[in-house]
Amino acid sequence: MSMAETLPPVTQQGLELGPANRKKTTGALLYLDDLKVTFDGYRALRGLSLSLDRNEMRAIIGPNGAGKTTMMDCVTGKTRPDTGTALFDGTHDLLKLDEPAIADLGIGRKFQKPTVFESHTVADNILLALKGPRAGVASLFGWRNRVEAESIDEILTVVGLLPHRMRPAADLSHGQKQWLEIGMLLAQDPKLLLVDEPVAGMTDAETEATAILLRTIAKDHAVVVVEHDMAFVRALGCRVTCLHEGAVLAEGSIDSVSADPRVVEVYLGR
Amino acid sequence: MARTRLIDPKGWIFLAALAAICVIVPLLNLGFPPGSALHLPTYLVSLFGKYLAFALLALALDLVWGFCGILSLGHGAFFALGGYAMGMYLMRQIGSRGVYGNPILPDFMVFLNYKDLPWYWLGFDHFAFAALMVLAVPGLLGFVFGWLAFRSRVTGVYLSIITQALTYALMLAFFRNDMGLGGNNGLTDFKDLLGFNVQAQGFRVSIFVATGVALAIGYLIARFMTVSAYGKILIAVRDAESRTRFLGYRPEHFKTLAFTISAMMAGVAGALYVPQVGIINPGEFAPTNSIEAVIWVAVGGRGTLVGAALGAVVVNYAKTVLTGVMPDAWLFALGALFVVVTLFLPRGIVGTAMEKFGGRRAAATLPPEPEIPPQLAEEGQGS
Numbered sequence: 001m002s003m004a005e006t007l008p009p010v011t012q013q014g015l016e017l018g019p020a021n022r023k024k025t026t027g028a029l030l031y032l033d034d035l036k037v038t039f040d041g042y043r044a045l046r047g048l049s050l051s052l053d054r055n056e057m058r059a060i061i062g063p064n065g066a067g068k069t070t071m072m073d074c075v076t077g078k079t080r081p082d083t084g085t086a087l088f089d090g091t092h093d094l095l096k097l098d099e100p101a102i103a104d105l106g107i108g109r110k111f112q113k114p115t116v117f118e119s120h121t122v123a124d125n126i127l128l129a130l131k132g133p134r135a136g137v138a139s140l141f142g143w144r145n146r147v148e149a150e151s152i153d154e155i156l157t158v159v160g161l162l163p164h165r166m167r168p169a170a171d172l173s174h175g176q177k178q179w180l181e182i183g184m185l186l187a188q189d190p191k192l193l194l195v196d197e198p199v200a201g202m203t204d205a206e207t208e209a210t211a212i213l214l215r216t217i218a219k220d221h222a223v224v225v226v227e228h229d230m231a232f233v234r235a236l237g238c239r240v241t242c243l244h245e246g247a248v249l250a251e252g253s254i255d256s257v258s259a260d261p262r263v264v265e266v267y268l269g270r
Numbered sequence: 271m272a273r274t275r276l277i278d279p280k281g282w283i284f285l286a287a288l289a290a291i292c293v294i295v296p297l298l299n300l301g302f303p304p305g306s307a308l309h310l311p312t313y314l315v316s317l318f319g320k321y322l323a324f325a326l327l328a329l330a331l332d333l334v335w336g337f338c339g340i341l342s343l344g345h346g347a348f349f350a351l352g353g354y355a356m357g358m359y360l361m362r363q364i365g366s367r368g369v370y371g372n373p374i375l376p377d378f379m380v381f382l383n384y385k386d387l388p389w390y391w392l393g394f395d396h397f398a399f400a401a402l403m404v405l406a407v408p409g410l411l412g413f414v415f416g417w418l419a420f421r422s423r424v425t426g427v428y429l430s431i432i433t434q435a436l437t438y439a440l441m442l443a444f445f446r447n448d449m450g451l452g453g454n455n456g457l458t459d460f461k462d463l464l465g466f467n468v469q470a471q472g473f474r475v476s477i478f479v480a481t482g483v484a485l486a487i488g489y490l491i492a493r494f495m496t497v498s499a500y501g502k503i504l505i506a507v508r509d510a511e512s513r514t515r516f517l518g519y520r521p522e523h524f525k526t527l528a529f530t531i532s533a534m535m536a537g538v539a540g541a542l543y544v545p546q547v548g549i550i551n552p553g554e555f556a557p558t559n560s561i562e563a564v565i566w567v568a569v570g571g572r573g574t575l576v577g578a579a580l581g582a583v584v585v586n587y588a589k590t591v592l593t594g595v596m597p598d599a600w601l602f603a604l605g606a607l608f609v610v611v612t613l614f615l616p617r618g619i620v621g622t623a624m625e626k627f628g629g630r631r632a633a634a635t636l637p638p639e640p641e642i643p644p645q646l647a648e649e650g651q652g653s
Contacts, residue, residue, distance in 0.1 A: 076516060099516055100518050103517055103518035104518045108516070115512075115513045116513075118509055118510075118638075119634055120505065120634075128503060128517065134517075134519050134520070135523070136503075136523040136524050136527045137527075139503055140494075140495065140498050140499075141498070170634070184517070188518070
């Protein structure tokens, strides 16, 4: 954290943060501190803290129920934590915003189960995701009705779906839907992409292609990838955070994390 | 970007058919003297006009149900409100020609010992004001109701139930005499509209054509909305509402806009219906009317617009024929029709035709075939 010394804009916003926290938030694009979530008595997050730099790629691993998806729910406004801090870009308090407002700030999300608009063509899926005005009246008359095919095709080329542009998304294979959803994320052009299990149900070749795709995206976007496939995580070549029982168990390079005896104990080993 | 045309082939067929009807029906009625084999009696002109008004209501319902997944079981309320706005204008036109000869107060108010005209009747002696209210009253109710419901993320069955409650509550309210709108008798005995005698043959033909034109305009508005990016987002909301939220859209805005426009269309349909049938009463708010409208759309094919209009005409024609032959059988026939369509023609007449002749792609944007919710399926098995 090289930028930790500069004072964050947080203080100007009058957010009440302790001195220790203030230091930590400075450079981080995403800053989570002590998030706690309880569902009907089940403690899904028990003081999760995490910090992500601009244009950083991070892989999140951990056993089922470790809180990976809940963490993403908190960041995107789907779940409100009981306590904790979640700051985006140092200034935006994510816990005060709803889903569309958070998406508007520049946080995009891909779901575990690929969620695309099945009735729409592949091209229209991208069209609806494209960065631009989101208001109802604007969509009746405005800009989105005059989008040129090129800007859509550009994205479809990146995710390798150009030949399928006029097919209904419902007709795509599982893996292609995953890519389409990643393409929609790209079209949104967010600062941060949250990608939940992108290679679930993919063949080895598709998995490899996805790793390359995500690494390309990570050049100018911050990316958080939740994944179980350790070979894939290794192929991403980024920092790894292992969650366990709603908190961070270990963090570091893939080698150091996978060598950590506690990680082996709860997740890798057995 | 390859964009869907505003008027597609089935749209052209629809508009051409509508134009033909609007020429042929007046021709057969006015062009041939009564007694001629080709003469179309005036009462049939009004009956067909009623079908067209219902078609516009069905179109309005399809806009929200077919494209946005909002199954409104209360669209009859907007239809009736538009009808009442028109009825109030027609009442004020009676003037001193009423039974009691009171130049200000309609007969029912004299009968109920009203001293003055209630404030909400003011302005209804002007056609322009009444026409504005035909749009504004249903529109405002649709907007407020939609905004509250959609903002609270009420969807599915729960939303359907509260729309049903809405129309039921309005029915009870309009039945009361102190509502100042004629109680259970409603508004009737109309004399003239814009100076034309509402019983006259020429007027009957004119309002029939006006209803046809309104249906065409309603179709074009609905079509414009649904082929624009707005319509694509509406369909996206229908299919995966939470996904649109994570893309930064506010589904409640899109739904409220569609619901409001739809309510206004239903209001216009009601306003055109009232002069043709000569009465508006609280029975129009009855939940069964709204449910019947849902059946028209299902029969014609939801999400097709043209199908909704066609469904309304077909089902109502069947109703006219059947209630003439066997009055008691109609509700059974309607129920059977709904079951048959759901089981064997889940996409309705036009939806099935699109699938058959237009191929997979043409049918892609249609709403997914209705799925029986698991709890209902289980109940079905248990009984």
